[in-house]
Amino acid sequence: MAGAYLNALDGVVIALYLGVLLILGVYLQGRASAGLRHYLVGDRSMPWWMLGVSGVMDFWDLAGSMVIVSFLFLLGPQGLFVEFRGGAVLVLAVTMLWTGKWRRRSGCITSAEWMLFRFGDNRAGRAAQLARVVAGIAITTGLIAYLAKSAGLFLSMFLPLTPAQCAMLLIGTATIYSMFSGFYGVVIIHALQFLIVLIAAAAIIYLCVSQTPDFAALQDVAAQVTGNPDWGATLPAVRVAMPAGYEAYEPLLLLAGLYLLRNVLFGMGAGDDPKYFAAKSDVDCAKLSLLWITLIAVRWPTMMAIAVLGVVAVGAALPDPAAVREAVAAVNAAYPDGDWDQITARIAASRATAPTELTNDLRQALGDDWPTRLQLTTRQGTVNPERVVPAVLLYAIPPGLRSLVIVSLMAAAMAGFGAWINQAAGLFTNDFYLKHVRPAAPVREQINVTWAFILAIVTAGLTFAYSATNINDIWSWIIMGLGGGMIFPQMLPLYWRRFNGFGYAAGMIAGLTAALAQRTAASMLPPVYEVLNEEWCMLLVISVVSLIAAVTGSCLTSPTPAAVLQDFFNRTRPFGWWRREREFLPRAQQAAINAENLRDLLALPVALTYQVAIFLAPMLLVVQKWTHAGVCFAVALAAFAILYYAWLAPMEQTTPQEDLL
Incomplete structure (x- = not known):
């Protein structure tokens, strides 16, 4: 290790953490190897609060932290609104209210298996299933590359290694324990990692508040370091000052609104996270999501504290x-x-x-x-804003505490990684290998195939990582490119009865192909982004291509069998264009479904308000904007009360239908 930066105590702490992870992974191997249901969803035996904590660590990743800090460093609290594109995970509001429980009601264990539930176990259903496998593997490869790029940038500041060597060191360690432990390891190790992150967060926030100047003095330093005269503003400005390479984010208010719309649309097709398939009931889906949203709010004052320390440290260093x-x-x-x-x-x-x-x-x-x-x-x-996190660790965090913070960031990196590869491995083994290659494969073979696939996808992700110019480049392509190609194929099956499996496959493959073509041809295209920034050109083109292919594929092929549609509606109970299936149910049941759906829809603006306010309020405390923070806390408290009494309490009091699982 680089002795100037990490002392012997730092090395012991990091080595101890890695050793505990490997021991836990080996210990949990027996439970995870009992079968795919155990390996992928923990046999649906885990409590909702553990699933909620696990979700927090899914999204508290190292790469995301470095991107979030970079925008908070450049903009202050306004940086939250750039992260409406994905880092603020606003999709959770939608999955909490309806799509999470809709997916759980199927009884499936993967998002690709769900395609057979929606479209039937026929040619159309299997085409959709295969397309979902391909899409899941593609986006996981991108996420691994995203982690590799950030891990390399981060660790190379402390170790005498190149970014590529550092990325292989971290990801190699995470691969070993993730392979062995499966979903049990993902959830249980996430609980340990969240505890570490929570302790480190408290220490960072205390250090920031105790050592940084008041808001007025801080704003002066930030304006000098970042070149942004409005650093520290609370609400998104129509236009903000950004450095070279980040000009696309200058129309902040417009982008925040568009990102919010994109999140709602994407959320309307989401909910196929393994934690929802693993939940025991609809109420558990709601509770784990609400806990997930509430606990991940801790991330934002932590990232804000690092950004503030970064402003001060970079100002002194450069x-x-x-x-x-x-x-x-x-x-x-x-x-x-x-x-x-x-x-x-x-x-x-x-x-x-x-x-x-x-x-x-x-x-x-x-x-x-x-x-x-x-x-x-x-x-x-x-100044490279993506280097602010390691700069803070070098210049603002004392030895001893530095190792705790490094371990917390490594924990965040490994947590997201474990969840990603667990989900992709499930798609490959359950929905490709067992469906198309070896349906009668014994359990031991299934686990071995899963391990081999994990090694292959990790290698592909590492290879892809170094075709990107920076972390934000990869994240932008994942969210706006690959994500754009998935919006409509994921959304339409829940709301449009005529949409079929061939339409899903056509839309998904067209979207992925368009995203890959854009990635390949991006460097050859002329600069046409003066009117609309590159991310939104990418999203609009790719999502429209995907939508046209999805609708065309559905309209040119036979509809899904009526019996399959009726079974899907009876169990899922969605809103949308399902009039024929709804009319087969007794009037009392129709009324109950309509009331539930209306309650879910009306709760959406309240849930989004709660999420944004609970993220923003503690960030404002960190920069010592006391009045603004108080207003945001009051708004969050009011929104939470409305959510609980008008949405969650009625769900808990309603007599549940017969458990379909």
């Missing part, structure tokens, strides 16, 4: 923007091409063998600590 530009110009002259992060990491790691003239120039511009400070820059000569 006080002269002209010197930064001078250093970057020297590196650009010596290395005009190649990945900037890899180049600066190699220069820093091999300072003794780097060109003498270059190292002299860097020392003169940045001081004796130039190897570390160089890695805080971009090729454009600005």
Whole structure:
């Protein structure tokens, strides 16, 4: 380890954490290997609160944390509104209210198996099932690449290794314990990881509040460091100041509204997370989601505290923007091409063998600590916001506490990774291998195939990671590219009876193909984003292509058999275009379904208000905007009361229908 940054105590803490994970993974192997139902959904035996805590760690990932901190560093609390695109997980409001329980009612254990429930075990249903497998594997590959890129950037600041070597070290460790423990490991290890994260969060927030200046002084420092004169504003401005490479996010208010709409649309087709399939009842789906939303709110003041510490630390480390530009110009002259992060990491790691003239120039511009400070820059000569997290750990977190924070971020990285590969492995083994290759495969073979698949998809993700320029580049493509191609195929089966399996397969494959084509051709396209930013061009084109293919595929092929549709409606009880199936039910049951659906829909704006307010309020406390924080807390409390008494309490009091599972 880099002795200047990590002492012996830091090394012991990190080694102890990794050892505990491996022991737990081996210990849980026996339970996970009892069969696919155990491996993928824990035999539906786990309590709702553990599933809710597990969900928090699914979304508290290292890569996401670095992206969130980068925008909070650039914008202050307004950075939350950029993360409406995905990091704020607003889709949870929709999955909490209706899509989570709708998916659970099927009794399936994977999202691809659900396709057979919706479309029937026929050619159309199997086509949809296979398309869902392909989509799940594609998006998981992207998520692994997302983690690899961020893990490399993060750990290379502390270890004498390149970002690629650091990524392989972290992901290799996570792969071993995730393979063995299955869903049991995902949930139980997530509980341990959440406890670590919670302790680290409290320490970071305390350190920030006790060591940073009041809001007015902080805003002055932030304006100097970031170039944003309105740093610290609470509500999204019509237009904000952004550095080179981030100009697409300048129309913040417009983007926040569009991101919110995108989240609602995506949420209307979501709910196929393994935790919902693993829930015991509809009420458990609601409770685990509400707990999930409430606990993940802790992430936002933690990220805000890191961003504030970053503003102060970077301001002290790089006080002269002209010197930064001078250093970057020297590196650009010596290395005009190649990945900037890899180049600066190699220069820093091999300072003794780097060109003498270059190292002299860097020392003169940045001081004796130039190897570390160089890695805080971009090729454009600005501060790299994606390096703020490691900068804070180097300059603002004392030894001892530093190891705890590093472990908490590693825990977040490994937690998300474990959930992703568990879900993708389930799709491959349950819905491809057992359906199309070896239907009679014994349990031991099923587990071995799952392990082999995990190794293959991890290798593919690592390979893809280094075709991206930065973390935000990968995240943007996953959310707006791959995600855009999935919006309508995922949504239409729940609300439109005429939509069939061939339509789903056509829409999903067309969307994925368009996303991959965009990724391949992006560098060859002319700059046409002056009117609409690149993310939204990508989303609109890919989602429209997917929608046209989905509707065309459905209309040109036979409808789903009436018996399959009736069974789906009787068990799922969705709203939408289901008049024929609804009319087969007794009037009293129709009235009960209509009342439930209306209650779910009316609760949506309340749930979104609660989610945004409970995220924003503690962030404002961190930057010491006391009045604004008080208003947000009051709004969150009122929204929670409405949710509980008008939505959750009636659900708990309603006599449940016969358990379909």
